[in-house]
Amino acid sequence: MKHDGKILHLLLLIGYSLLISFISPSDSSLEYDYYRESCPQAQQVIRSTLRRIYDQNSTIAPAILRLVFHDCFVQGCDASVLLDRTVFMGSEKDTLPNQSLRGFDHIDIIKSELENVCPGVVSCADLLVVAARESVVLAGGPFYPVHTGRKDSDHSFPEISYELPSPLDDLPTTIARFASRGFTVKETVTLLGAHSTGMIHCKFFERRLYKFGGTDQPDPSLDPEFAELLRSICNSTQTQSQSESSSASPSASPSPSTTSTKSDEERSMKMDYEGRGSGFGILYYRGLLQGKGILFVDQQLTAGEETASWVRQYASDVSMFHKDFAQVMMKLSSTQVLTGLSGEVRTNCREVSSSLW
Secondary structure, three states, X not given: OHHHHHHHHXXXXXXXXXXXXXXXOOOOOOEEOOOOOOOOOHHHHHHHHHHHHHHHOOOHHHHHHHHHHHHHHHXXXXXXXXXXXXXXOOOHHHOXXXXXXXXXXXXXXXXXXXXXXXXXXXXXXXXXXXXXXXXXXXOOOOOOOOEEOOEEOOOOOHHHHXXXXXXXXXXXXXXXXXHOOOOOHHHHHHHHXXXXXXXXXXXXXXXXXXXXXXXXXXXXXXOHHHHHHHHHHHOOEEEEEOOOOOOOOOOOOOOOEEEEEOOOOXXXXXXXXXXXXXXXXXXXXXXXXXXXXXXXXXXXXXXXXXXXXXXXXXHHOHHHHXXXXXXXXXXXXXXXXXXXXXXXXXXXXXXXXXXXX
8 A cells, every 4th residue: 555655646746747848837937946056945945944834833834825826816926915015005915805814924934044045036926836835735735846937026916906706706706707817617616626724714704604695594505514513613702611620529519601702713714624634625625515615605616517517526536636736726826927027036025126116
């Protein structure tokens, strides 16, 4: 069995390497191992620093994966999502679709490590796509090659952030949003498999639990028992009975129940609620088939014939999903990039380097 596992791993690595020949980056200036001379240790610095952070806080993996999607989907993979607001320019961070993004401080840490080794060489855009790849691996997903050589944008695009997919989108809207960025129906189903990991706050799915669609009932596509579990998590208060002393005698009366308000973390549901790293992708799609999609946009994948077909295939074949997910992440990471003389290399990912701003 161990030998079979090694052979499968080797075949997957060969397959991912072959993907390079089938997917050309959107600009010929992107290269595999772009920093081989200017900063050969770049990817290792990103990998080791992210791993160190992850060992202390595993939520960094889904946070960075979400960051790269919100960056690449807006105006291409140019690290514009990392820019802070200035008196001259708004920030994508401040828009409603991006207000729950996290991980900016961890990107700062990785960038600082890169600047210590190779000052002014590695772009924030490249940092983000490589860190996203490493985050996928840490979350139990596939390794895939990443082309590098991106430059950073010197602008932010807050107005375009409203074109990001919403957790409340129905299937036709979701397909249309992804199609506007060049993704097929199959690739849309594949990319949403990134929801295999992370935490989702109740505010993003709570309306599915009560009076859905103007009725007095929850979303009918939601499994009733699962809906009840979500309601128990999203209830804003919790009741606890606390003992006065852990060594109280058997005859001692229990203390009165106390009511407290749940924290934001307590009012959140783990996307990988069956356990971290337990089948990246496959449990997500199996959950959809059982009516256990947490977000409406996810459960809607079972509402269309073509999308439901891909959900069923991914639910039964994790190797197929990992291969397709690797391929679509490579495509996403090469979307509308800046290269060559376009853009810049920021030394601080939160600020443009040009004195104009």
